[in-house]
Every structure is written in C-alpha cells, then in structure tokens.
Amino acid sequence: MAPEKIVLRFGAETSDKPIIYHLAKDYDLIINIVKASINPHKEGTMVLELIGERYSEGIDFLRKQGIAVNPLAQEIVRNEDKCTHCGACTVHCPTKALFLERSSMTVNFKGDDCIVCLMCVQVCPVKAMEVRI
Amino acid sequence: MSVERTYEDINARIKAGKAVVLTAEELVEKVREKGIAQAAREVDVVTTGTFSPMCSSGVFLNFGHTKPRMRMTKVWLNNVPAYAGIAAVDAFLGATELPDDDPQNSDYPGEFRYGGAHVIEDLANGKPVRLKAYSYGTDCYPRRDIETTIKLEEINEAILFNPRNCYQNYNCAVNASERTIYTYMGTLKPKYGNANYSTSGQLSPLLKDPNFSTIGIGTRIFLGGGIGYVVWNGTQHFPGYLKDAAGNELCGSGGTLSVLGDLKQMTGRWLVGTSFRGYGTTLTVGIGLPIPILNEKILEYAAKTDEELFAPIVDYSESYPNGIPGNLGLVSYAQLKSGRFQLQDRDIPTAPLSSYAKAREIAHKLKSWIQQGEFLLGVPSQMLPGPQAALNGKSLVVK
Ligand code: SF4
Ligand code: SF4
Numbered sequence: 001m002a003p004e005k006i007v008l009r010f011g012a013e014t015s016d017k018p019i020i021y022h023l024a025k026d027y028d029l030i031i032n033i034v035k036a037s038i039n040p041h042k043e044g045t046m047v048l049e050l051i052g053e054r055y056s057e058g059i060d061f062l063r064k065q066g067i068a069v070n071p072l073a074q075e076i077v078r079n080e081d082k083c084t085h086c087g088a089c090t091v092h093c094p095t096k097a098l099f100l101e102r103s104s105m106t107v108n109f110k111g112d113d114c115i116v117c118l119m120c121v122q123v124c125p126v127k128a129m130e131v132r133i
Numbered sequence: 134m135s136v137e138r139t140y141e142d143i144n145a146r147i148k149a150g151k152a153v154v155l156t157a158e159e160l161v162e163k164v165r166e167k168g169i170a171q172a173a174r175e176v177d178v179v180t181t182g183t184f185s186p187m188c189s190s191g192v193f194l195n196f197g198h199t200k201p202r203m204r205m206t207k208v209w210l211n212n213v214p215a216y217a218g219i220a221a222v223d224a225f226l227g228a229t230e231l232p233d234d235d236p237q238n239s240d241y242p243g244e245f246r247y248g249g250a251h252v253i254e255d256l257a258n259g260k261p262v263r264l265k266a267y268s269y270g271t272d273c274y275p276r277r278d279i280e281t282t283i284k285l286e287e288i289n290e291a292i293l294f295n296p297r298n299c300y301q302n303y304n305c306a307v308n309a310s311e312r313t314i315y316t317y318m319g320t321l322k323p324k325y326g327n328a329n330y331s332t333s334g335q336l337s338p339l340l341k342d343p344n345f346s347t348i349g350i351g352t353r354i355f356l357g358g359g360i361g362y363v364v365w366n367g368t369q370h371f372p373g374y375l376k377d378a379a380g381n382e383l384c385g386s387g388g389t390l391s392v393l394g395d396l397k398q399m400t401g402r403w404l405v406g407t408s409f410r411g412y413g414t415t416l417t418v419g420i421g422l423p424i425p426i427l428n429e430k431i432l433e434y435a436a437k438t439d440e441e442l443f444a445p446i447v448d449y450s451e452s453y454p455n456g457i458p459g460n461l462g463l464v465s466y467a468q469l470k471s472g473r474f475q476l477q478d479r480d481i482p483t484a485p486l487s488s489y490a491k492a493r494e495i496a497h498k499l500k501s502w503i504q505q506g507e508f509l510l511g512v513p514s515q516m517l518p519g520p521q522a523a524l525n526g527k528s529l530v531v532k
C-alpha cells in the first residue's frame with residue numbers, strides 16, 4: 001500500500017495542537033511531513049504522506065479538529081500580490097468560495113469552501129488563482 | 134450667485150494648499166448632504182478612477198545604439214514581436230501581440246498566457262527582458278543581428294501610448310446561446326448564465342464629464358501609477374448619450390481617450406498583463422482623471438450616482454459578433470454592483486472585469502497628489518469633441 005498524500009489546512013485555533021503526535025500515537029500512522037507553512041495569522045497548511053491500517057480513522061480525527069483535509073495537488077491558493085480584485089472569478093465559483101464583499105468591492109477567498117473545480121484558475125485574467133502542489 | 138472657476142484659479146489654490154478635492158464617490162455623499170449648489174461652492178476638483186482591461190495600449194521604446202550601429206527591421210521582446218517599421222532602434226510593442234509560436238485559439242479556448250501586455254508589465258516592474266532583433270545591413274548601420282537583455286532603466290525611452298483607453302461606458306455582456314463563449318468580456322456561461330461589465334460606474338472618468346467640458350489635449354492624468362496626459366481623442370471616439378426607450382438622455386457613452394506617459398514612472402501594480410481565455414492578451418490599465426469644478430453644471434454631472442448611470446445589455450453570442458445594432462435593455466451600475474439583476478423573467482448574476490477597489494484607490498491617490506501640491510491641473514490647449522460633434526462610426530465595406 002502506497003502512502004496517501006494529503007493537504008491539511010488549519011486555522012489559528014488548531015495550529016498549536018499536537019496533531020501529528022496524535023496521528024502517530026493514537027492511530028499508529030507512519031507520517032512523513034512533506035511541507036508545512038504557517039502564516040503570520042497562525043493559519044497553516046501542511047502536506048503529509050500517511051500510511052497505516054487506521055488511515056481513515058486518522059483522517060476523521062483531523063476533520064473533527066476542524067482541519068480541512070484534501071488530497072494533494074488539489075489545493076487552490078490565491079496569489080494575493082497578483083489579484084486585482086476585479087471580480088471576474090466570482091460568478092464562476094460554484095461554492096462562492098470567491099465572493100465580492102460589496103461594501104469594499106474587494107474579492108474574498110474562503111479556501112475552506114473551495115472544492116477545487118479549477119474554474120477560477122481558468123477564468124482569472126491575471127492568473128492569480130494557482131494550483132498548489 | 135452660481136460658481137465660476139478657471140483652471141488657473143484652481144491651480145493657485147492647489148499651490149496654496151487650499152484646494153478642496155473629493156473623489157467622485159465622496160462627492161456623491163457631499164451632494165446628498167448639502168445639495169448641488171453648496172457642493173459646487175465648496176469643491177474645486179473631483180477625482181475619478183478606473184482599472185480595466187484596455188486592449189489599445191502599447192509602448193514606444195528606444196533601445197539605444199550598439200557599436201557598430203544597427204537599424205532594426207524585426208524586433209522581439211521575450212519572444213513577442215514589436216513593430217519596428219520606424220526609425221533605427223525604435224519599436225512599438227502592443228498589448229495584444231503574441232509570441233509567434235503561441236497556439237492562439239488552435240487549442241480552443243486558448244490560454245494566451247503571455248503577450249505584449251505581459252512584457253510591458255515586466256518592463257514596468259524593472260525585470261530583465263530578452264531583446265532579439267534582425268536587420269539588413271547598410272553602410273551606416275552595418276550590424277545585422279543582436280540578442281541581449283534589457284531593463285527599463287537601461288534604455289533611452291519607454292513612452293506608453295494608448296490610442297484607445299478609458300472607454301466612457303461599456304456593454305454589459307451576456308450570452309443567449311446554448312454554449313459557453315469566450316470573449317474579451319470574459320467567459321460567458323450559456324443561457325444568460327452571467328453578465329459581465331467593465332466600468333467603475335460612479336468613479337469612471339468619462340461618465341463624470343459626459344459633455345467633455347473639462348477634458349482636452351493636455352489634461353494631466355494618473356496613468357499606470359505615474360503622471361500622463363490626454364493627447365488626443367481615442368480611436369472610435371463617438372461620444373453621445375445612452376437613451377432610455379422613451380428617448381430620454383440618461384448618461385454618457387461612446388467617448389474614448391488617447392493617453393500618453395513615461396513608462397519609467399509607472400509600475401506593474403497599475404499596468405497588469407491580462408489574459409482572456411479564448412480571446413487573447415490585453416493590458417489592465419489604471420487611469421484617473423481630475424475634473425475641475427469650473428461651474429455648477431460640471432459638478433452636477435460629476436455627482437451622478439451608480440443609480441443614474443447605465444450600461445446597455447448586449448448579447449455576445451449573436452448580436453455583437455454580427456454587428457446587429459441595439460441592445461436587450463439597460464441596467465444601472467447600482468444593479469450591476471449589487472451582484473444580480475432581472476432581465477425579463479431571468480435573474481442574472483453579474484461580475485465586473487474592472488476592479489472597483491483599485492479604481493477607488495486611484496481616485497484617492499490622485500486626490501492626495503493634488504492635496505499635496507504634487508499634481509497641478511493641465512490646462513487643455515484644445516478640447517475634445519463632445520456629443521455636439523455628433524461623430525458616428527463608419528463601417529468597413531468589402532469592395
Ligand atoms: S479573477 Fe483573479 S484577479 Fe480577479 S478577483 Fe478573481 S482572483 Fe482576483
Ligand atoms: S477552484 Fe472552484 S470552488 Fe475553488 S475557488 Fe476556484 S472556482 Fe471556487
């Protein structure tokens with residue numbers, strides 16, 4: 001059985017919880033941390049390779065901690081420097097993960113609502129929506 | 134008594150640090166509070182802004198001479214061809230130009246990842262750009278080819294010259310057909326799936342001076358983050374009024390500007406290489422115009438709100454490509470900005486292609502330049518034709 005590669009996305013509340021410890025100890029998983037990053041707001045992403053009998057229990061545990069778990073190569077990020085807040089993507093995003101804040105007329109991106117349909121990647125005129133591997 | 138001001142009066146107040154400057158949005162608020170007459174007495178200048186894709190944009194470059202000298206017959210910048218049919222080492226790079234090997238729409242809808250507009254953005258950002266050129270040799274210009282790297286600061290001039298920018302008003306594009314279409318108005322979903330529009334409404338420069346009472350040759354403007362000028366009317370400048378079904382004049386439409394400025398003052402923040410899937414590349418340009426409040430009438434137009442400004446709804450699957458005149462109705466910018474509108478029994482979600490947030494930022498930047506005395510009004514040496522000139526577009530006939 002090959003290890004599964006997954007992307008975790010977590011908010012400030014979970015970033016200092018010992019989740020890796022629990023995955024290893026409570027669910028007997030073998031973990032390889034491929035990549036990890038935490039932004040100044042303490043929100044982070046982590047790419048893991050996981051293998052073990054109790055894999056799906058481990059995933060359930062992560063989700064219960066409020067962590068978004070997605071298969072790798074399926075994470076969309078917005079390049080904040082590139083985005084011009086034009087709004088062209090908003091009408092193509094099926095889940096409204098991308099939406100116009102009407103008062104400021106700026107475009108917000110709620111990564112948790114993204115289902116990685118890639119529509120925004122195709123329509124964004126300045127290529128600000130990127131697939132992160 | 135109603136207000137009368139000259140450009141000179143206002144410039145004197147700017148220099149003295151006394152000019153009252155509001156953005157077009159702030160003016161809307163002011164007029165709501167105090168009315169037109171009082172606002173006209175108080176306000177000297179109103180600033181506007183737009184940040185939209187503007188295809189008719191490009192840059193004249195002069196690369197400097199090599200030793201031995203070379204004229205340049207064919208020029209490429211990062212593989213994108215530039216027009217070199219002018220003097221030695223001069224070239225014009227257009228925003229929509231594509232590399233010779235771009236697949237274009239052969240793999241429909243094409244991606245158009247990199248074109249002239251992206252080279253302009255790279256230059257403005259100070260990035261190195263690969264220059265390649267060929268020429269036939271002459272007695273005075275013996276060199277025949279060159280391949281090197283240039284940066285904006287290393288070349289003599291880079292003059293942004295956009296022959297058709299700042300469209301006064303623009304269509305709200307929909308797709309009545311059964312399939313998705315890919316246009317310069319973005320991707321349009323079938324059966325009126327979305328409506329795309331592209332002006333900043335109540336912040337949009339030419340919507341706020343529909344009679345061209347203050348804009349002429351020499352009007353100083355915010356252009357791409359630097360200072361630029363209106364140098365002529367734009368191509369296809371056919372200013373008029375949008376009318377409702379009863380024939381009432383609603384707002385300006387049809388005017389365009391030719392603008393020029395020094396690319397060396399600009400940055401990629403306000404000049405962004407842009408790609409429309411299935412269509413091509415274009416340059417998103419930030420432009421802001423100051424409107425001097427010479428009299429109350431000018432203020433009244435400058436104070437028009439999103440509720441009073443309209444766009445024609447046009448079908449891009451059938452009517453637009455075939456040049457069928459007319460539209461499906463009008464929609465106000467207030468409705469467009471709300472995110473949806475009704476067209477007959479349909480509820481259509483809207484999306485802007487032009488960044489209102491950036492347009493607002495431009496209007497504020499221009500306002501602060503004026504308040505700090507860094508930016509004086511350019512006095513036009515000749516006004517541009519307005520609606521009275523009754524200019525109309527000609528069709529190209531195949532003979
Ligand atoms: S289309 Fe691209 S640039 Fe425009 S708001 Fe969406 S992500 Fe930002
Ligand atoms: S990938 Fe799809 S769901 Fe995710 S933000 Fe883009 S358009 Fe929305």
